[in-house]
Amino acid sequence: MPSKTEWMRSDAFRALKYHSPAAKLDWRAIAELHKFDPAVIDDPEGTVPITTWLDVFEHVAQELGSDAIMFDIFNKMDVGAFSVFDYLFICAPTLRDACKAWKRFMPMRTNAYGLHYHEDEHYGILEWPILEGRGIWCQSMYARIGWAARRFEIVLETDHPPIAIELATPAPKDQSDFLERYGRKVRFNRLRNCISIPAYLLSKRLPQNEDNLYAIIQTSAFRELGLFQNRNSPMSRVANEIAETLKNGTCNLAQIAQNLGMSQRSVQRVLEQEGTTFRKLTEDIRKTAAERYLQSTDLPFKEIAFLLGFSELSTFSRAVKTWYGVPPRKIRESGTRRIN
Template sequence: MNSSINEDELFGTLEWPILEGRGIWYQSMYARVGWAARRFEIVLETDHPPIDIELAAPEPKDPSDFLERYGRKIQFNRLRNSISIPAYLLSKRLPQNEDNLYTIIQTSAFRELGLFQNRNSPMSRVANEIADTLKNGTCNLAQVAQNLGMSQRSVQRVLEQEGTTFRKLTENIRKTAAERYLQSTNLPFKEIAFLLGFSELSTFSRAVKTWYGVPPRKIREGGERSVN
């Protein structure tokens, strides 16, 4: 789904096209807007960036961290999908672009997990989609299956043939990529957390401590750790 950027004297606006359909399309748009809002948090170094959000979709029925944080800044059932930010903030320097870096980290993590023995295998396709979907802030079996054009049961069968489950594979991808990011980059912990699909830094820190027995800072410093 391509996006466009427009700028005038007052605002810079990131906008996504309106697509026909319901259900999954709405969920995908909520995830994209949520991811973009988190990027503004990182760039502006604040949990409450001065953004305004418009969505050509109804308000979700289920609560979420995103709705709780930005509820008053979101207008639903509008004529576009967009995030606007004051123009004077557009000159703020972006943090290190992570697109190529993410690919390198992801490839390294997959090699360790033995997922690139055949790049075109169903298992590698599923793993790649999980990793990409994590970056959007929402990763579940239904979304990954939809993105792959497969049924949920078909995805589960692929994973069962490899002796794993959706939850276990997602956890392993997060765990291995987290170690790579912490050891190989200087990205802020909060940005790594968001790239791996964690909504809060504290949740990411607890996960790292569960996986390795030490907090993220110790992994970055190269300290001793246990592996669970």
């Protein structure tokens, strides 16, 4: 299902490569194994396919012998590891502006997904979408959360910021300084990947903000955004919209086209260029989402069936058995730690 044109910035590999304990690994061998040019690690404008990006995070965690280590590695990274994207947050006028800046400038980091930000009565919510069908993404998500939490720690000037973290993954088996420090503020087996910020903090003036400096940072950010924004992936927009729309219990071509502001024929042409169809893509997304829901949540089967757009539990059960050769109960009982 992954699009041939979906990419992520490879500077995350550079940040990982030069940070202990990952610095001790043979990164040339890692590049050869995962079929990317090692020179891209130190290229400030380098990108790699999203599947490669996700696979490398999983590989490094395995090599380091801990399924929780990414929280700690990325939580300890200094500001500047990701260039202007860091400073858009750290130097913003308020926390609300900081979150909105990350959402606005996310296309400079990847064309595979967008970062969402919205507010309700009680919280501002920064949400990373679940990337159905791109491969195993646990470790990369742990890295993002560790890194993002550190930015909140810096601007709020505390190692224990009053934020809440939700992850659509099982809890890791291994210990982590980050998880020990955050304790019950991190909740696993949820339906989303997000950080929630209490509403009373959203208008807080950030200590490192200075208007003239921030104007310079934004100018630099727009320049960098221009370098990457034309490397878009229409396929990603379609796939991500299908994954989100399925959660409402129904999904069809007409609805997806309308949500994207495209004609149905335009959506079909995008999928044809990637060698797939709307029906096939929807089926792939349902399949990987079904495994994730069954293995990383305790949701009742009926609710999972609804979230995947099945009107009847029996139809969902037959689909799972067709995909995996066993009924939903067996998938849940297997306890496999794959998150697709």
